[in-house]
Amino acid sequence: MGSVPRTLELFYDVLSPYSWLAFEVLCRYKNIWNVSLQLQPTLIGGIMRDSGNQPPAMLPRKAVYMRSDVRLLSQHLQVPIHFPKDFFSVILKKGSLTAMRFLTAVKMEHPEMLEKVSRELWMRVWSRAAEKAGMSIEQAQELLKRVSTPQVKNQLKETTEAACKYGAFGLPITVAHLHDETHMLFGSDRMELLAYLLGEKWMGPVPPAVNPRL
């Protein structure tokens, strides 16, 4: 294709199962559509504070709905998500600050590893299986040291502010930079609309050119 790839920015947090769904679909399509996928590690807690929103799980009926919604989407999108039993009591409370600073450091130092390490973290929180991301021990130790440096803290803050400037009230958001307009799309369920805006083909959440097994 002769034309310039359109940039898609995916702002995500590993605390968010819908972020994982959006991530996997976009990772499949980045090799099919004429796009350049930029992964943006973001702090969902910061988005909530800045927008005045609250996690959907705080409303009882939404919490119930999320469990079955995520289960069905997990099957349909072929992403191995299992809602941890203690999600609300443990994971939501603990938050994702360290994980997202870690990913921010990965992006700054080893951007080619960002996709794999993000997936590894989602697997740890949201899946029964823990898998290796292929990062050496030394690299991991170095990165953990950097997590609390001002540079990494500031970068995560800036990325989160950028998402807020795009109008985010939650995550994931996909920002599509078309030739003449920019669109912010919220959630994991605007991918077919994204294809339409890009003038690309939608072949469902598991397109044929991809091996869905993670």
Added chain:
Amino acid sequence: MGSVPRTLELFYDVLSPYSWLAFEVLCRYKNIWNVSLQLQPTLIGGIMRDSGNQPPAMLPRKAVYMRSDVRLLSQHLQVPIHFPKDFFSVILKKGSLTAMRFLTAVKMEHPEMLEKVSRELWMRVWSRDEDITEPPSILAAAEKAGMSIEQAQELLKRVSTPQVKNQLKETTEAACKYGAFGLPITVAHLHDETHMLFGSDRMELLAYLLGEKWMGPVPPAVNPRL
């Protein structure tokens, strides 16, 4: 097809633009998939009260987002939605009680007209920025849908009867029992399980659950022009 059609219940309120989007997509697919579409006029205000939720538009960033989201979906799904000038007044002040009671009465007396009358009410409030709360407004929608003025006036009289009020209340309670915290909800009754799907953006997932083909929001067997 030899097998029994699966029932899809669509709980909707004409105040909700996403309800209109879900409605149109399901109306297109009801003639393609092996399903039976049951339209359920529901009161979104009742859902909000019962679930402790609030309309998304109450959060400033969601209100901003809704405008562009609805505009893009309107194009993609080919449904002529245009935001009313005074959105907050229409949605939060004026509401839809009379309109949804009227549709309840239509469903009880002339169910074959329910789809058309629902569409005409959406066209008024969500396409042409016209009122749907006053009797002449409701009569105009009914007539545009093909009802005679006599039929429409008869149904309008029924709107304040206990039967119609109770029926709308029961339908709203049924949606709450399915777990609704907003509208639209689509309840899919499969052979061995029932699924409640929220929003207008679970239709491809619905196709997957039904074992049917998804051909996008404007499938070929249909003339998209409304």
